[in-house]
Amino acid sequence: MKLLLKSVTIIDKHSAYNNKKLDILIENGIIKKIAKDITAKAEKVISREDLHVSRGWFDSSVSFGEPGFEERETITNGLDTAGKSGFTSIALNSNTFPIIDNNGGITSVKSKAAHHPVQLYPTGALTIKSEGVDLAELYDMKQAGAIAFGDYKRAIKNPNLLKIALQYAQNFNALVQSFPQEDRIAGKGMVNEEQNSTSLGLKGIPNLAEELQITRDLYLLEYTGGKLHIPTISTKKSVALIREAKKKGLDVSCSVAIHNLIFTDALLQDFDTNAKVLPPLRIKEDIKALVKGLKDGVIDMITSDHTPIDTEHKKVEFDNALYGSIGLESAFGALNTIFSTEETVEILSKGKQRFGLVDSKIEEGNPADLSLFIPDENYEFTENHIFSTSKNSIFKGYKLKGKALGIITKAGDFGL
CATH class of the missing domain: 3.20.20.140 (Metal-dependent hydrolases)
Structure with missing residues (x-):
């Protein structure tokens, strides 16, 4: 399966692509290409304003x-x-x-x-x-x-x-x-x-x-x-x-x-x-x-x-x-x-x-291990933001900044 991230800001100080806005093509869980304006056909294309990605x-x-x-x-x-x-x-x-x-x-x-x-x-x-x-x-x-x-x-x-x-x-x-x-x-x-x-x-x-x-x-x-x-x-x-x-x-x-x-x-x-x-x-x-x-x-x-x-x-x-x-x-x-x-x-x-776990940086040829997020959205954390079965959050009513969107790993993507 091919998955394409469009115009995503990469945050990974260990990567040569750190702080650059680029496209990322992922094929069968492997980062195949990182470049501007990738035009490859993909089963899933993810494009969102202010989209950021980091190591998992x-x-x-x-x-x-x-x-x-x-x-x-x-x-x-x-x-x-x-x-x-x-x-x-x-x-x-x-x-x-x-x-x-x-x-x-x-x-x-x-x-x-x-x-x-x-x-x-x-x-x-x-x-x-x-x-x-x-x-x-x-x-x-x-x-x-x-x-x-x-x-x-x-x-x-x-x-x-x-x-x-x-x-x-x-x-x-x-x-x-x-x-x-x-x-x-x-x-x-x-x-x-x-x-x-x-x-x-x-x-x-x-x-x-x-x-x-x-x-x-x-x-x-x-x-x-x-x-x-x-x-x-x-x-x-x-x-x-x-x-x-x-x-x-x-x-x-x-x-x-x-x-x-x-x-x-x-x-x-x-x-x-x-x-x-x-x-x-x-x-x-x-x-x-x-x-x-x-x-x-x-x-x-x-x-x-x-x-x-x-x-x-x-x-x-x-x-x-x-x-x-x-x-x-x-x-x-x-x-x-x-x-x-x-x-x-x-x-x-x-x-x-x-x-003892592998830490994979964002580079071509590496397995995908990516967290996707929007960094600057301000909001009050409420029960509506809770996915857990239990709702016992100390952060209820607290003002947060930034939202996680989901992940992409070698085993697939989730939440996107």
Whole structure:
């Protein structure tokens, strides 16, 4: 099949065509020609005012629900949502029922995603049932297609277990993830421990809970070697700790959730449970450090941390609501309000290499892995912009800039 993009602005700083408005001809998933005024016949021609294209976007932390929580999101609808939101590939978390902690679980979710234009890459649980007691079948899951291992939103309490995991994973070059929260410090906290938590009467999680865990994990990494990824950091000192670790030469990476770059804990004034996320929303000082860390490369990638939660677990008292917000649909428009479009697409494209995935730049002869978008449209994000089955978005009512249109990959196009 031939697909022709007309007068599209290419945003890819790794490509010779960066910032040029050209036509792109794609044949059977391969970029065949990039030039002005391509006249080849094509089964599908895409032409739209102010159309832009970049390397495909990747999200390193996405949850759906299936298996076990299909009422929140199925794999099919989740991938549809990702494609319409401009993401060509996602890493799927293992917070399902049952937990994805073995070869069969990895194989099952991959088979359900087969042939979809969005590539699904599973993250296997680090420990059996994510209970933090015994290591899961890491090697078998790696052989089945897992790209990393971690217990989603669950800290590894036993330092020796993480030590063994980092040592063992080196035998097959696996990436280990460790959620940054010391639960004995966090206690029963559910929001940031600061002035707002006190005034609202909500139990707080101090920055210390995150920073203490990161310090421990970095010491372990320095001892063991191996590769460590710390997902969704949220504090100023966390950025400083990882900056120092990288200077030492430790093989560590980290991510930040988009909502932690945008909102402070002041959003909690109305007790909106969509703002109950983990790690919690922090303060302006933390946001400033996170944005700087992302710009200078200390923070390696962003994530929407897309977590669909059904209504009966969100529209309840704040104390009883589950953590999480969906975020795929709002990711581009939210980032584009605080970064330039060039910075936004570069940030959204990061992370693939860390997870061992191919990152294909926009050049003739390369497989198509493209995200299409319009960068300058301003609008208020509402439920009408949500494709997910669950509607628990922290961005409802927030002004966004720019809209994703869809994707083109070797497996096909979607959303266009």
